[in-house]
Every structure is written in structure tokens, then in C-alpha cells.
Amino acid sequence: MNEKEMLYQKRLERYMTAMDCGKPDMVPVAFGVGEWITKYTGTTLQEIYYDLDKSNNVVSEMLPGLDFDIFKGGPALWWPPMFDAMGSKLYKFPGMGVDENSTFQFNEQEYMKADDYDEFIASPTEWLVNHYLPNISTELENPGSYRSTVALIKGAAAFAMQGGIMAAAWGKWTMENGIVGQGTGFTKAPFDTLGDALRGMKGVLLDLRRRPEKVLAACDAITPHNVNCGLAGAGADTRFPCFVPLHRGAYPFLNPKQWDTFYWPSLKATIEGMWAKGKRMLFYAEGDWTPYLEKIAELPDKSIIFQIDTTDAKKAKKILGGRFCLQGGVPTTLLTYGTPEKVKEHIKRTFDELACDGGFILDTGGVVMGDAKKENAIAMIEAARKYGIY
Amino acid sequence: MKDELQIAMADLDEERTLMLVEERVKAGYSSVEIIESCRRGVEVVGEKYSDSHYYLSDLIMSEEILKGVMRILEPYIPTNGSVKGLSIVMGTIEGDIHDLGKNIIIYLLRSSGYQVHDLGVDVTPERFIQAVNETKASILGISVLLSFCIGSIKKVVDLLEDAGLRDKVKVVVGGYPVNQEVKEFTGADFYANDVTEAMRIYREILEIKEDSV
Numbered sequence A: 001m002n003e004k005e006m007l008y009q010k011r012l013e014r015y016m017t018a019m020d021c022g023k024p025d026m027v028p029v030a031f032g033v034g035e036w037i038t039k040y041t042g043t044t045l046q047e048i049y050y051d052l053d054k055s056n057n058v059v060s061e062m063l064p065g066l067d068f069d070i071f072k073g074g075p076a077l078w079w080p081p082m083f084d085a086m087g088s089k090l091y092k093f094p095g096m097g098v099d100e101n102s103t104f105q106f107n108e109q110e111y112m113k114a115d116d117y118d119e120f121i122a123s124p125t126e127w128l129v130n131h132y133l134p135n136i137s138t139e140l141e142n143p144g145s146y147r148s149t150v151a152l153i154k155g156a157a158a159f160a161m162q163g164g165i166m167a168a169a170w171g172k173w174t175m176e177n178g179i180v181g182q183g184t185g186f187t188k189a190p191f192d193t194l195g196d197a198l199r200g201m202k203g204v205l206l207d208l209r210r211r212p213e214k215v216l217a218a219c220d221a222i223t224p225h226n227v228n229c230g231l232a233g234a235g236a237d238t239r240f241p242c243f244v245p246l247h248r249g250a251y252p253f254l255n256p257k258q259w260d261t262f263y264w265p266s267l268k269a270t271i272e273g274m275w276a277k278g279k280r281m282l283f284y285a286e287g288d289w290t291p292y293l294e295k296i297a298e299l300p301d302k303s304i305i306f307q308i309d310t311t312d313a314k315k316a317k318k319i320l321g322g323r324f325c326l327q328g329g330v331p332t333t334l335l336t337y338g339t340p341e342k343v344k345e346h347i348k349r350t351f352d353e354l355a356c357d358g359g360f361i362l363d364t365g366g367v368v369m370g371d372a373k374k375e376n377a378i379a380m381i382e383a384a385r386k387y388g389i390y
Numbered sequence B: 001m002k003d004e005l006q007i008a009m010a011d012l013d014e015e016r017t018l019m020l021v022e023e024r025v026k027a028g029y030s031s032v033e034i035i036e037s038c039r040r041g042v043e044v045v046g047e048k049y050s051d052s053h054y055y056l057s058d059l060i061m062s063e064e065i066l067k068g069v070m071r072i073l074e075p076y077i078p079t080n081g082s083v084k085g086l087s088i089v090m091g092t093i094e095g096d097i098h099d100l101g102k103n104i105i106i107y108l109l110r111s112s113g114y115q116v117h118d119l120g121v122d123v124t125p126e127r128f129i130q131a132v133n134e135t136k137a138s139i140l141g142i143s144v145l146l147s148f149c150i151g152s153i154k155k156v157v158d159l160l161e162d163a164g165l166r167d168k169v170k171v172v173v174g175g176y177p178v179n180q181e182v183k184e185f186t187g188a189d190f191y192a193n194d195v196t197e198a199m200r201i202y203r204e205i206l207e208i209k210e211d212s213v
Helices: A003-019 A035-040 A045-050 A052-062 A080-085 A114-122 A124-136 A146-177 A190-198 A200-210 A212-232 A256-275 A290-296 A313-320 A332-337 A340-355 A374-387 B004-010 B014-026 B031-050 B056-076 B100-111 B125-135 B147-162 B180-186 B195-212
Strands: A091-094 A242-246 A281-285 A304-308 A325-330 A360-364 B087-092 B115-118 B139-143 B170-174 B190-192
Touching (some): A035 A045, A035 A052, A035 A374, A045 A052, A212 A256, A256 A290, A290 A313, A313 A325, A332 B180, B004 B014, B014 B056, B031 B195, B100 B139, B100 B170, B139 B195, B147 B180, B170 B195
Parallel strands (some): A281 A304, A304 A325, B170 B190
């Protein structure tokens, strides 16, 4: 075993121990190279998004010498050429609809209409192919046409190309730096699938009062697909958690009764469905989830890693700590408006409050955007090592 | 609270609200009277939101019901509707296209009788300045969700300064990522993360300004 492999093993053990609520030799640290890196590389964000090699090279140059455990990935979340091949209406990408140095944005619409519920519920995937794809992509407007067929092939080929390039890059980063990838697989809360992608925020929130039974039936219909998506996308890996960004369940979108009735049952079923196969969820609770912590505590022990964004961290520790690993602790704004000294002080305090008896991974609360400062990101890692020894 | 229409609105009973509005139109009520009942209903909705009985989904529902009411009343509304004198300019900052929070605030302000100029989303700093200048607004509300767009809010405040407008307008920034640090960085006067806090700030500023007019 070479030096990097040994380092990988050590970091893997640290991560695994924390995930199982144990106390490793030191607090594991998660780190991602966010869009902020663009400011320091002389490239535009558009180049970073469109040119995977360029983006991966930036990451390769950044990683050596940084001592952290869990890697969350590079600056580009999507590869726009795949979307362009299908004429996708879903996103505005840097340089395409927004400024070349602005991040991507989701173009939310009611891509599924209220009248579509019954057909969707009867067969979700069939409805997606027959109606959703034509609705979200100019090139797929006429299913079965020459143009549509070619665009579908191009889109699928681009997806595979991106997968291949990124797998090779992750392999290289792992081998050369001994870092451990955060997770495998991706899925969503069924209500978020419906609310984010299909009905849109306003659509789904109005549906709660206008056609509540359809919302429930749709969430039920989506659940087995989302369980499968989390498992199959990970290629049956169960060591690492499945990443699940959670949206509409954050306070104060839904009132407590709506949360209990519409959001939670299908999300809980998704978590339990995956956990029955040994797959844990990175419960990426974006925003504030404080009012729902007691409900979340009903989940099987260790079935999630709970991400603390703007949730009350002390309450999360009190209610979930010991039974579920907690991840977070560093507000994203601290990396933008703070100084290295402030970051260090904050991390010392965070460890005292959250990490003391294990089951904790240090991470930024939410997604770190282009406004963060590199020196603060580096300070976070350094402070974590300085103060994080158990 | 005995007004059935006000109650239906406050309970977010869409069907009943619209039915009562239709009935009152037929019975010869004036559009101003009908709107006033609904407005009082919306006020209750706002109070219930502040008390955590209602959440965002409920506010959005109330907005939708009021829209339905206005569709029915449109033919009967006199063209020179009365509004309170002070005006407000609002928009989502450049680079950001999120408008849920902004739209809710605008809806609540308008239903309280204030005149709000909605500049929409992805609004450049220059456009904000132009609108403040043209409308002589007392408040500029800037909405932001994406933290990397916060730099442009600072630019708005700087441009207000350059244009000699800074002391004529209160700047309120609102949205998920704003906090005391963001307020200080941008030079804004106030910040709010939620609807209740934002409405409290707006009311406070408007009351002070109204008194001084």
C-alpha cells in the first residue's frame, strides 16, 4: 500500500466512523472546490461549466497539499452541452441566458399542468417520456420525429461522455490525493420531484388546497422510483450515502399540517426504502428545518446524515445527535464576509458545541457560491485540523 | 369578525370567497366595499402568518384568491383608484431570477393600499436608480436569494449615493442569505429574512415617512 492509499484508508475510516455516530481520531472534514475558484484562475465561469477538462484541471491543481477527508466535487454542477443538445428550457447557464460569470439558474415553470395529474399518477415514467421531455426541450417537441430522435441520442451520448470524463477525474483525484468521495447516487424527496421539476413551487403549493388527493397520489407514485433512483444510480454501493438536496420541506414553505401530510410520509418512505437495502441518505436539509427535527428523529438510527444549514445547530445536536451523524457547522456567508481569523474562531466554537462526542463531519452549511474567498476556505480546513483532534 | 367575505378570505376558502364576491356584485355592493372586506381578510391572513398559524403556502393561496376576486371586480373598478401617497420600488437583484418572496411582500403591501413599482427580476443597479429617481420612492426593496449576487446590491447603494438619492430612500434587502454582515457590506438600512420581519420594517418606515409628509 503506497502513501496515498494509506491516507485514503485513514480518511475513509474517519468518515465511516463518524457516519456511524462514532468518534474517530479527528473530526472528518468535507470540502468542495466551488465556483469561487474561478476568480483565482483567470477563466470565466462559462468556460468552467462548458469545458470539463478545464474545470477538472483547476480542481487537480487545487487539491494537492490540502488536508481534508471527504471530497464534494468541483465547481460545475452541470455540463450544459448535454442540455443544449436537447434544447433544454430548464436552465440558464453562465454565458447562456445569464452573464458569463453568473452561476446557472433553474427556469421554473409548470412543466406539468394540473390536468396532467391522472396520467402522471397512472405511469410516471411513461408520462415523463411522452409529455415532460417534449415540454422541457425544444428539440424533443415532436416525439418520434427525425429531429427528436437525433437530439435524444445526442443528449444520451453527452450524458455518457460526461459520466466517463468525471469518473476518470474522480479516480485521479482519489489516487493522487488520497481523498474520499462524499457519496454515491442521487435522489429527491418525492414532494420535491413534484414541486421542483413538475408543478413548480407555486403550482404545487396551490395544489395542496385545490387538489390535495392528487398531490398525495403523485407522491406515492413517485416514491418507488426515487428509492430505485437512489440505489441504482449508486451502482449498488452502500458504503457511501446518497445525496438528496431537500427543498420544499424547509421552514416556512409548508404549514405543519401540510408538512406532516404531504412532505414527510413519502420522504420517510424513500429513506426507509433505501435503508432497507443498506443505503444511507445525505439528508441535505437546505435552509431551516428546526421545527421538524422531532419528526426526523423518528427515522431508523443512522439512516441519514443530517446536514445543518440554517437549522438551529444546538437543537439538531440535542434531538438528532447520537443517533444520526450531523454534518455542517460553517455558515456559507462566513466564507464570504469573514476573515481567516473569524473562520478559525468559529470552527473552534463549533467543535466544542457539535463535535465533542463524535458523529460529526465539518462542512459548510449549504452550497458555497462564487462569492466565497479562497483564504477563508483554506482557513476552514487548517482550523479543522488544528482543533479537530479528539 | 362578522363579515362573511372577510372570514372566507381569512380562512382561504377560495370557492366561498369567489361565490360571495359574485353575490355581492349582483346585490349592488360597490367594488371598493368588496375589496375592503377582502383586504381585511388578507390582514387576518398576515396576522396568522406572524403567529405561525399560516405559512408561505397559505400566503400564496391568499394571493391567488385575491387575484380571482380582482378578475371578477375588474369591470367595476373605477380607473382612478385611491392609493396611499408613498411609493415603493421593488425588484430582484441582477443575476437572480427568484421572485417568490418579493411577490408576497408586494402583494401584502398593495393590499394594504401602498403603491409598489415592481421592476421584476434580474434588475440592474442602474435600473433601480432610474426607478427611484422617476417614482420618488421612499423605500427601495431589493430581493436576493443567491449569495453571489449580493455584490450588485452594494453597487445599488453606491449608485444611490453618487446620484444624491441616498438620504431620500430607505434601502431594505430581503431574502434567505441576508444577515447583519450583508447589511453592513451592502450599506443597506434594513434587512429581513422573512415576510413578518420585512412587513414590520416596511410599516415602520412608512409610518415615520407618512408622519413627516
